[in-house]
Amino acid sequence: MEDELSLGLIVKESLETRGFEVNYCQDGRSGLSSFKEYKPDICLLDIMLPIKDGFTLAQDIRKLDARVPIIFITARSQTPDVVKGFELGANDYIKKPFSMEELIVRIKARLSDNSGLIEQQDAQRSFVLGKYQFNYDKQVLDFQWKEKKLTHREAEILRLLCIHRNRVLERSLVLDKVWGDDNFFNARSMDVFITKLRKYLADDPEVEILNVRGIGYKITY
Amino acid sequence: MEDELSLGLIVKESLETRGFEVNYCQDGRSGLSSFKEYKPDICLLDIMLPIKDGFTLAQDIRKLDARVPIIFITARSQTPDVVKGFELGANDYIKKPFSMEELIVRIKARLSDNSGLIEQQDAQRSFVLGKYQFNYDKQVLDFQWKEKKLTHREAEILRLLCIHRNRVLERSLVLDKVWGDDNFFNARSMDVFITKLRKYLADDPEVEILNVRGIGYKITY
DNA sequence: TTTCTTGCTTAACACAAGTTAACAGAATAT
DNA sequence: ATATTCTGTTAACTTGTGTTAAGCAAGAAA
Incomplete structure (x- = not known):
């Protein structure tokens, strides 16, 4: 026109x-x-x-x-x-x-x-990790019959890992996105969450959260 | 900048x-x-x-x-x-x-x-939550044949949650919109309302009000 | 090896949120 | 006018979540 x-x-x-x-x-x-x-x-x-x-x-x-x-x-x-x-x-x-x-x-x-x-909804919100099923919105991690409820923080970190499947997810990116601030204490807190997530994911040895020393983490499945 | x-x-x-x-x-x-x-x-x-x-x-x-x-x-x-x-x-x-x-x-x-x-959704007055039907104007929550009457406060909070479906609804926003004042006691009062709403919504496990520690709540369905 | 750094794990802690019940005021019924 | 019910607030106690600290393990560098 x-x-x-x-x-x-x-x-x-x-x-x-x-x-x-x-x-x-x-x-x-x-x-x-x-x-x-x-x-x-x-x-x-x-x-x-x-x-x-x-x-x-x-x-x-x-x-x-x-x-x-x-x-x-x-x-x-x-x-x-x-x-x-x-x-x-x-x-x-x-x-x-x-x-x-x-x-x-x-x-x-x-x-x-x-x-x-629409794009935001496109952002993946549900993942199949080996024998696990992870739903970010519902904050649950299903393995066979049992369902593990995740906290918001746990779900956010797991989702970031999943989005970067087989690629390295930088610590600083997680800290900025989840905590909004990359400092020493939050980094230690993140360690604790990684430990928790590894425990939750221990039932399927195919799924692993690998550390990349000095850089971050990588999930494989 | x-x-x-x-x-x-x-x-x-x-x-x-x-x-x-x-x-x-x-x-x-x-x-x-x-x-x-x-x-x-x-x-x-x-x-x-x-x-x-x-x-x-x-x-x-x-x-x-x-x-x-x-x-x-x-x-x-x-x-x-x-x-x-x-x-x-x-x-x-x-x-x-x-x-x-x-x-x-x-x-x-x-x-x-x-x-x-968001503005457009602000006008929304009726919602389908899983197997529930919620009418804000009438202040009723229907599940199958039975109808639960809600109080005004309950309806307002549920509506705010619904408008922010799958997104985090900040406590402070609820307190400001519903109570008009964000203080400690109103926040405790809000907790009580959340408990009530969860009870009302317990018949459909698909519908959940999740807490996001330190921030607020998120409804999923 | 020793030393230093980075990451892992556990537990204690502080505080946020959940639950239940008692209570008070308002609205409604008797 | 009085009793009853409804609604929302307050309080006390319980449970959940995330942070901090400390000690240990694993890698990298000296």
């Missing part, structure tokens, strides 16, 4: 070259009906559009979809315009002239915002 | 004038330790910082927290710098010179990205 025929077409074609599917409209009214029809993943709007301006279009789109990312791409670079853009629910505001590379990283940034929570 | 003493201070003071709480660091290393200590809602980084540059700092922060918004504010406006910034996980990239108004709307835009889903 762009104004100047030439620039709009250039953007459209550049994006298509990089694998984006683009719906290009030359005025605000057709922009809105195109939005309704195609339900795009993201909207790039100019402000100065014929028939219905970009600000109004953004408002209309927001009424239909509170979450779709809206980026203004416009020559109107005055602060009040930028502020208005954001206040109408835009997620970014790019001033002309701009480079295609910058436009693309900004598009990707806004696309990935919305998948943020 | 800024470089030029003067500009950084101006930004800090402008933001404070508008009610933001600002932690200003003059080099990358202190920026990182300040991040660990204060867990800010958003990070504004310059690229050219003494000791540890802003790109590296951004990477370090991303390792600790995959979701906190990071905005680069910098004089380095070349496209490759912008691209690098976004690739390291930045959420916006503002080029100097900029207006405070623009900075503020961009900060707000990034802050609201992350709270978007």
Whole structure:
């Protein structure tokens, strides 16, 4: 959805070259009906559009979809315009002239915002360790019929180990992620947790938490 | 976290004038330790910082927290710098010179990205918890044929837990939202409510309220 | 070997949270 | 007006969790 025929077409074609599917409209009214029809993943709007301006279009789109990312791409670079853009629910505001590379990283940034929570859920939350089954959310470690309840700390450390299966997990990374502070005492505390986890995992000799002296730990299974 | 003493201070003071709480660091290393200590809602980084540059700092922060918004504010406006910034996980990239108004709307835009889903869920008033059905407005918890009436307090706490499903719900947040005051006695009172809720939810072992020592509770189902 | 460092293990400890019951005030019923 | 029930708070005691310390074991360096 762009104004100047030439620039709009250039953007459209550049994006298509990089694998984006683009719906290009030359005025605000057709922009809105195109939005309704195609339900795009993201909207790039100019402000100065014929028939219905970009600000109004953004408002209309927001009424239909509170979450779709809206980026203004416009020559109107005055602060009040930028502020208005954001206040109408835009997620970014790019001033002309701009480079295609910058436009693309900004598009990707806004696309990935919305998948943020999904990504988080993607982060693995359940693991099979040899004959054990570990569920991070429930904080339980199952072995055959018996179930061992883990504390939050235990579960966090075990999850970090599992995510780094067969690779070295640095002590400092665990300390920063779990304790938020890498100091001597927390490091000693972590030793204690490693001992506990090894005890819990002792029933299957295939599963081992190996030490990498001076660096960290590595789980193998 | 800024470089030029003067500009950084101006930004800090402008933001404070508008009610933001600002932690200003003059080099990358202190920026990182300040991040660990204060867990800010958003990070504004310059690229050219003494000791540890802003790109590296951004990477370090991303390792600790995959979701906190990071905005680069910098004089380095070349496209490759912008691209690098976004690739390291930045959420916006503002080029100097900029207006405070623009900075503020961009900060707000990034802050609201992350709270978007939470806000939306804040409105949720009815939940399915494993085999239970919980209606916040009616203050009832249904299990199969039987219906348990909840008190207002019980319903409020259960709702907060549900909204934060599989995430840790901080004690202080509950105390502030439900009691309006986070003190020792209210905290003990909250313990009693947690015990009650666990009893009510005991019929489905899939539903559990887990404790996270020193922080709060997490419901899983 | 000796010496130094790093990691392992156990136990004691402090404090956070769990449980139960008694209590007090408010709301409701008699 | 009085009794009863409901709701939330307070208290006392128990249990759970994470930290600290101390001694020992294993590796690396001298």
